[in-house]
Amino acid sequence: MTMQSLEDVRRAFKPNLPAVLTAKHHTVAETSRVVSVTTSIRSSFPSTSNMPFIRFEAGEGSDAVRPMRVGAVLSGGPAPGGHNVITGLYDSLKAFHPESRLYGFLNGPSGIVSNDHLLLDDETIARYRNQGGFDMLGSGRTKLETAEQFERVNATAKELELDGIVVIGGDDSNTNAAVMAEWFAANGSPLRVIGVPKTIDGDLKNEDIEVSFGFHTATRLYSELIGNVMKDARSGRKYWHFIRLMGRAASHVTLECALATHPNVVLISEEIFAKNQSLKDIVAYLADVVVARADKGKNYGVVVFPEGIVDNVPMLRSLIEELNDVTTGMDTASPALVTERLAPQSAETYTSLPDVVQEQLLLDRDSHGNIQISRIETEKLLIELLQRELEDRRDYKGSFDPMAHFFGYEGRAGLPSNFDCTYCYGLGVTASALVRGGHTGVMSALKGLHLPAEQWTPLGVPIVSMMHEEIRHGVPKPVIEKALVDLCGANFKRLEAERQAWEVEDKFVCAGPLQFEGATADYAPISVLIDSGCL
Template sequence: MSALEAERRHYRPCVPAVLRVRVRAEPAQERTTCVSHEDLIASAFPTLYGSPVVSLVPAETDTSVAPRPLRVGCVLSGGTPAAGGHNCICGLFDHLEAFHPGSTLLGFRGGLRGVLRNSFTKLEAATVERHRNSGGFFMIGSGGDLIETEEELALAHYELAEATCRRCGLSGLVLVGGPVSNSDTALLAEHFKQRGVPTRVIGVPATIDGDLYCNSIEASIGFDTATRVYASLVGNLATDAASARKHWYFIRMMGRTPSHLTLGCANLTQPNIALVGEELEARRMTLCDIVGELADAVEARASEGKHFGVVLIPEGLIEYVPQVNALLSEISAALKYRQRMGDTSTDRYKVYTAILPLLTPPSAALLASLPPYIRRQLMLERQASDDKAQLSQIETERLLAELVRVELRKRRAAATATAEWAAPDARFAPVCFYLGYQARSSMPSTFDANLGYALGHAAGALVGAGATAYMASAHCLTSPPSEWRLCGVPLFSLMSADRRAGVAVAVIRPAQVSLASPTFRRWSAVRERLVMADLYCNPGPMQLSGPLAAGPSPGRVQAEHAERGRDVAEAQAICREVSAACWPGCSGDVLRTALASLRALREHLDVLEERDQAAMTNPVGSSHRRITQVTHEQMLRRDN
C-alpha cells in the first residue's frame, strides 16, 4: 500500500445532516410515470407502476425501541468499475451498524453472477475498513452478467435470484451499477413483489460514462473522478503538443455511445476540436463531412505555421454517423442470420466474405472501402448488455486520422494539378490515443467519495424503511455535502422501451448529451476560437485535499444544478406561505387571487410536462438511432 493510499483510508466522508439521525421514507403526493412508452412500462410493472418518489426525512419514532437487525446483500454490478463504489458499500455498512445494530452485510462475488450462484462473503468491519476511499471494485468484484431478455431464460434467472435471497434470509438487496444494471434491478424488484419475496431491492447509480442522468439523478458515482482523470491526461497531451509543435493528437475517450465524458473534458481542457456525437447526428453529418471539417482545421492551422493540434473523439462517435450506423445494424442482422444457419466459423476473412453478400449495396461498398482493421472490429461479436458493437474495440481515432491524411493528400494533388491555388504544407503527423481504462479504477475524487458514501447510507435507509424498486439519489450537489438531500426515485420512472434481440423491453436508456444544456452551450460558445488559438488548459492531477478538492469538478453538475437547491427551497417556502394564507377564515379576495394564480400555474406546469414528455418520447430502439435494424430476409425482400 502506498503512503497516499494509507493516508486516504483515514478520510471520513461528510455525511448529509439528514442521514446522521434515524430517517423515514416520506412519499410524495403525486403519482409517478415513466419516461415514455407508458403502456409497455405499466404492463412490465403491474404491481409497482405509479409508486411515488420518497424523500428521506428525520423519523418521528420512539428512539427507545431498537430497530430489528437486517440482513442485506450488496452487488457491484456491470462490467466497468466506477470510482466511489467501495465507499457505497462502506456507507451501507456504517448505516446498518449505526441504525440497525447486529445487522449482517453480505457481498455477492462477481456481480449479478454471485446472486444467481449464491456466491457471497460476509463483509466484516476489517474488510470494509481496508477499502475505504479506494478505487476499483476489487472488494467483492464485479461482472457484466445480465438477466436474459428471452422470457424463459429471464424467469430462470429470477428464480435463481429468488432462491438465493430466500436462502440467505435477505431483508434487502442493493445493486450498484449503470443504466443496464439498474434496468435489471427494476425487473428483479417487480418479480420479487409479485412472488411475495420479502427482500427489498434498491439500485444505486454508478457509471463513469455519466449516462445515468436526469433531473431525478443529478450525478452518478464515478463520473466526476473519470472526468478529472481524463482531463488531466488530455491537459498533459495538449501541453506536449504545444511544446513539440509537430503532432496532431487524436484522442478517443471512453464513454460508450453518449459524449458526456468528451464534452466534460473539452470544457476543462479547451482542445482545438472536440467532436460531440449528438451534434453530428443533429447536423446529419456523414463520415466525409467529418473528415472534411478536420482537414479544413489542419490546413487552416498549417497556414499559420501551426502543425499541431488536439482532437477529442467520443467512443460512440461511429454510431452517430448515419451510413456507418446503418452498416452496424445490417452487420448485426447478418451475424444473427449466420448463427441461425449454424455458421460458427470464427475466421475473420471467412466471416467477412460470408456477411458481405447479406448487406445492402451501399453498406457493402462502405464496408469494403474501410481499412481491414476497422472491418474486423466492426464484425466483432455484439455486446450482451445492449446488442451493440463493441465500441471500445473500434479504433475510430485511427480511422479518422488516416482518412484526414488521405484527404489532405488529395487536396494537395488537386492543387498541384490545377495550379489554381496553393495548398498549405500541412505536414500532418497524427498520433493516436485511447483513454479508456486509465480512469475506471482510479482512487475516487473527494466528491465521488462523499457521493458514494451518502448513497450507500441512503440505500440502507430505504431498505430499513421497507421501500423497494427505488434508486437512491442525492440532490443539491453543488451545496456542501452536509446540505445534500436524499430520496428514492422509482426505477420504473427512469424507463422507456428499447429493442433487445428484436424484442421491445423495458430499460433505462443511457442519457444523451442535450444540445440545449449549459454544458454544451459553454463549449459551443468558444470552440470556433479554439480551432486556431492555443488556449489549452491543464487542470493537473486530481486533488484529494485543499480547496481544489472540494465539490464537484467545474463541469456538468455545477453548470446545470448550481442554483437548484436554492430554487427548490424558495419554491417550497412560497408554497408554505400560500398554504398558511389560504386558511378557512381568510378573506374572499385572498382566496380568489390565490386560486386564480394557482390554476394558471397548474396549467403552465401541465404544458411544460407534456412538452418534456414529447421531447423524451422516441421510437422503440436506440435513443439516437434512426435506422431500423432489419433481418436478412427483410433485406432480400427489399432488394428484390
C-alpha cells in the same frame, strides 16, 4: 524511513453527509409527485409501477429498531466510489442497530444466485474506505431475468434472512433491479431491492439523478491525460494527437473533458447524428482546422472524441447493420466478397474506409455474431481519412504527424475523488434508509450536488419512472432510458459557445492530477456545476 501510501492516507478520509442523514432520520412517501408510465410498462410492473418518490426527514420513524440484514452486489465495469457505497451502507446499518449484517455478494449478480458471499466486518470495511476498484467483492455481468434465477435469489434471501438487496450498477443493472423488485413484490416477498446509479459513462442521468458515480473521478483522470498531451503538443509543436475516450452511446465523458481542457476539436456523437453528418463531413471539418492552424505555423493540435462516433454516423450505422446481415453465415468474409453483396451506397461507404478498418469490421464479432464497434480503432480511421483529405488540399503546406491514443481502462478503478467518495458514501447511507423504510424498486439518489454535501437532498426515485421501451432482440422491453448529451442543454451550449475560440488559438488547460487536499479538492463535475447554473 517508511513511506505512507496514498491508499492509507485516503482510508482516513471522512466523507460529509447530508444534514438530514447525520442523526436519526426516516423516510416519507412523497405522494404529491406522480410520474405516469405507459400502459405497456405498467403491465410489466403490475406491483411496483406506482411506487412513490421517497423523501427524508429528521427524527426516528415509526419502524421498530431491529437488526437489519442487507446484501450488496457490484455489477458491471468498475467505477470509482463503489466501495464507498458499501461502507456507507455498512456504517448506517450498524448505527441503526449494531447487530445488523451486511453481506457482499461475490463476482456480481451471479453471486446472489449461488449465494456466494462475504459477511462484511469492521476490518474489511476499513481496508476499502475511499478506495477505487470493485475488488472487495469482484464484479460481473450476469443478468437476472429467468424465473429460475429469481427462485434461487429468493432462496439466498431466505437463507440469509435478508431485508433487502442493494444493486450497484449502470442502467441495465438498475433495470434488472426493478425487475427483481417486481418479482419479489409480485410473489408476496417483503424483500426490498434498491438501485444505486453507477457508470463512468455518465449516461444514467435524469431530473433526479444529476450524475452517476465514478464519472467525476474517471473524467478527471482523462482530463489530466488530455491536458498533459496538450502541453506536450505545444512544447514539441510537431504532433497532432487524436484521443478516443469511452462512451459508445453517449458523449458525456468527452463533453466533460472538453469543458475541462479545451481541445482544438471536439466531436460529439449526438451532434453528428442530429446533423446527419457523414465521415466526409467530419474529416472535412478536421482538415479545415488543421489547415487553419498550419497557416498560423501550428502543425500540432489535439482532437478529442468518444468511441461511439462510428456508431452515430448515420451512413456508417446503416453500413454496419447491412454488414451484420450480409456476413451472417459466411465462413470467411473478405472485403472483396462483402463489397459485392452490399447495396451500392453501403459498398461505396465501405470501400472508402481504410483497409485496416475494412478488415476490423469483418474480423471482430461478439457472441451474437455482431460487429464489435468498440474494437474499431476510430482514432486510426480518422487519421487515415484525414491524411488523404489533406493530400487533396492544395492550400495546405503544413506537416501532419499524427499520434493516436485511447484513454479508457485507466479511468475505471482509480482512487475516487472527494466528490465521488462523499457522493457514494451518501448513496450508501440513503440506500440503507430506503431498505429500513420498507421501500423497493427505487434508486438511491442525492440532489443539489453543486452545493456542499451537508446541503444535498437524499431521495428514493422509482426506477420504473425512468423507463421507456426499447426493441431488444426484436422484442419491446422496458428499460431505463440511456441519457444522451442534450443538444439543447447547458453543457453542450457551453461547448458550442466556446469551441470556435479553441480551434486556432491554444486555450489548452492542463487539468493536472486529481487532488485530495487543497483548493481544488472538493470540486464537483463541471457538467453538474453548469447544469445547476452556478458555473
